[in-house]
Amino acid sequence: MVTMRDVADRAGVSIATVSFLLNDTKPVTAATRARVEQAMAELGYRRNAVARALASRRTHIIAMAYPALEHRFGMSTAEFFTSAAEAARKEAYHLVLWPVGNDGVELRELLGQGLVDGVVLMEVQLDDPRVDVLRETGTPFALIGRTTELEGLSHVDIDFDTTVRDAVGHLYDLGHRELVLVSGDLADPRFHAYGPWVRTEDAYRRIAAEYGLPIVVMPCSDTTQAGQEAADRLIQEHPKTTAILVLNEYAALGVISGLTRLGRDVPGELSVLPLLMVPETAALSNPELTIMRTPGPELGQLGTDALIRQLEGADPLPPQLVPAKLYPGATVAAPRAPRSKGGGGRRGERKARS
Amino acid sequence: MVTMRDVADRAGVSIATVSFLLNDTKPVTAATRARVEQAMAELGYRRNAVARALASRRTHIIAMAYPALEHRFGMSTAEFFTSAAEAARKEAYHLVLWPVGNDGVELRELLGQGLVDGVVLMEVQLDDPRVDVLRETGTPFALIGRTTELEGLSHVDIDFDTTVRDAVGHLYDLGHRELVLVSGDLADPRFHAYGPWVRTEDAYRRIAAEYGLPIVVMPCSDTTQAGQEAADRLIQEHPKTTAILVLNEYAALGVISGLTRLGRDVPGELSVLPLLMVPETAALSNPELTIMRTPGPELGQLGTDALIRQLEGADPLPPQLVPAKLYPGATVAAPRAPRSKGGGGRRGERKARS
Numbered sequence: 001m002v003t004m005r006d007v008a009d010r011a012g013v014s015i016a017t018v019s020f021l022l023n024d025t026k027p028v029t030a031a032t033r034a035r036v037e038q039a040m041a042e043l044g045y046r047r048n049a050v051a052r053a054l055a056s057r058r059t060h061i062i063a064m065a066y067p068a069l070e071h072r073f074g075m076s077t078a079e080f081f082t083s084a085a086e087a088a089r090k091e092a093y094h095l096v097l098w099p100v101g102n103d104g105v106e107l108r109e110l111l112g113q114g115l116v117d118g119v120v121l122m123e124v125q126l127d128d129p130r131v132d133v134l135r136e137t138g139t140p141f142a143l144i145g146r147t148t149e150l151e152g153l154s155h156v157d158i159d160f161d162t163t164v165r166d167a168v169g170h171l172y173d174l175g176h177r178e179l180v181l182v183s184g185d186l187a188d189p190r191f192h193a194y195g196p197w198v199r200t201e202d203a204y205r206r207i208a209a210e211y212g213l214p215i216v217v218m219p220c221s222d223t224t225q226a227g228q229e230a231a232d233r234l235i236q237e238h239p240k241t242t243a244i245l246v247l248n249e250y251a252a253l254g255v256i257s258g259l260t261r262l263g264r265d266v267p268g269e270l271s272v273l274p275l276l277m278v279p280e281t282a283a284l285s286n287p288e289l290t291i292m293r294t295p296g297p298e299l300g301q302l303g304t305d306a307l308i309r310q311l312e313g314a315d316p317l318p319p320q321l322v323p324a325k326l327y328p329g330a331t332v333a334a335p336r337a338p339r340s341k342g343g344g345g346r347r348g349e350r351k352a353r354s
Numbered sequence: 355m356v357t358m359r360d361v362a363d364r365a366g367v368s369i370a371t372v373s374f375l376l377n378d379t380k381p382v383t384a385a386t387r388a389r390v391e392q393a394m395a396e397l398g399y400r401r402n403a404v405a406r407a408l409a410s411r412r413t414h415i416i417a418m419a420y421p422a423l424e425h426r427f428g429m430s431t432a433e434f435f436t437s438a439a440e441a442a443r444k445e446a447y448h449l450v451l452w453p454v455g456n457d458g459v460e461l462r463e464l465l466g467q468g469l470v471d472g473v474v475l476m477e478v479q480l481d482d483p484r485v486d487v488l489r490e491t492g493t494p495f496a497l498i499g500r501t502t503e504l505e506g507l508s509h510v511d512i513d514f515d516t517t518v519r520d521a522v523g524h525l526y527d528l529g530h531r532e533l534v535l536v537s538g539d540l541a542d543p544r545f546h547a548y549g550p551w552v553r554t555e556d557a558y559r560r561i562a563a564e565y566g567l568p569i570v571v572m573p574c575s576d577t578t579q580a581g582q583e584a585a586d587r588l589i590q591e592h593p594k595t596t597a598i599l600v601l602n603e604y605a606a607l608g609v610i611s612g613l614t615r616l617g618r619d620v621p622g623e624l625s626v627l628p629l630l631m632v633p634e635t636a637a638l639s640n641p642e643l644t645i646m647r648t649p650g651p652e653l654g655q656l657g658t659d660a661l662i663r664q665l666e667g668a669d670p671l672p673p674q675l676v677p678a679k680l681y682p683g684a685t686v687a688a689p690r691a692p693r694s695k696g697g698g699g700r701r702g703e704r705k706a707r708s
Contacts, residue, residue, distance in 0.1 A: 078427040097451035283578040286611040
């Protein structure tokens, strides 16, 4: 790493002069300024003198890094954020939100200023350049999410396997045999390595196969409109479907409004079960959605606690996976006419809604 | 303002010792520490030595202060935030989000660390303690919103008067004479001085009176459930109503789902027009809501630009008010049977939807 001394040597000035210039604490002549700035440019010196001077001080501020300009900041995100902010407050830390991109460039710029004691990383990619930035800069951090390589990384995440298994099992027990997963759109370059989408789709394919179910997965962007279009397509291409699992929250709202606009009776003709949603969003739908409830409050707190334990030198929080749990609504019921006679015949439960 | 020298004098130690202790740069005996800390407590000295040392440096970071633990972080908020972050990025600034409370206490703590060049204030109250904190600390700032006393304050805001006037005018022109405003709940202590609610309700009372309309205002919290309850109450208490204006976004979704659950035809029997909503939220409803579209993208950018101009010493941005504009949907139409014979007789437009 290039130091202030390197810059001073190259420019032929004292370290103090470099410091005066960087910190604007004493006037420096234009000629000297030019020389120092040239030396900095040639050496690739980053203007982080202040950061290093500050490195020993604790700010008691932690940042949540969330790519708000690439990923939608929806109601689930808000839950992670506010629960993390509350958890930080309880431990006498401030949590702030950094809407920095997923490529790590802006994250590196902000870290260079020495503003925070550590970072909670959201929307983790399987191979995440931000993790490299955090390691290189020696910043303490915790993941809400998982990279592929997890060794030594403090992390908490949704338990996608259990979530999908519980959702499929619930529908299967009600008698459903023709399921469709409306998944994320992994062809979208912003999301091709986005952990939650990859892991959910993998889990679904595996678990549906275990249940002996036909595997139908429809990619879908996370917008209401894309969800409505998926509903259209689904009705045309997979008319025997009796239950739909939807990965994303806005897509799910689109699927349900699309189905009702098409005159389909939910849950009479089709059950709809979002895999990751918050009750507030579920209540926006008519009928109110039955959901797998995103464990945002738990994970926002656990991720923040994991980081603060590092900062305080406490015993590390072991990695934790928390499943989404079934949360009752009015869009899941037994199929009107079960497709399979074997195993699905709990007809006494036909009217049961969850 | 209490200085480090004051603390040193009171504790009977050198300024250097106070500095060592505050910056953790040299060990200090427990006895000395206790003496200095007592002096700081007695004098009300805030641990902002570092902040003052940093005061001269520019970070090129600005903060948006949003009370995320008190006010819901909904889809409109996300629009303000992301457009502000984009505007900052264009000017080579980073925008970060500070979820600090409305009382200014946490804001003061964060400002004391000298982390940002300035602050954009959201969710402004008519008499806002955060403005005092920003002034006292000499922090450049801009408001997205308005206090009652605005002299010398850089601000942009929604033009509530024009928004309400356009909304009422539109409904009036379609033939509506029995309107209800489902407003915010100003009895809620978190919101009693919240500018948008106070200004919208004031504007509505004034403008409805100008139009000679009966003035019915129903307070309502901003939740889907409260909106549904308001719909119930409205049908019972004001059965002649033909059009409903709704101030808040979640309440509006509740009103529309409440009405359809009650079997009311929207817009056949009742028109519904939210006053501040984003199209993404409007699309969640079935039928899709006709709305006055919150100018979040414009105001997020203008508020950020107003601050950055101050920081850059450019000509100040004059205060700007931007109205919400009518955005078409499927929940506003002419009333089925106009209540008033006089003036509302544009019957040729009865089928027109907006």
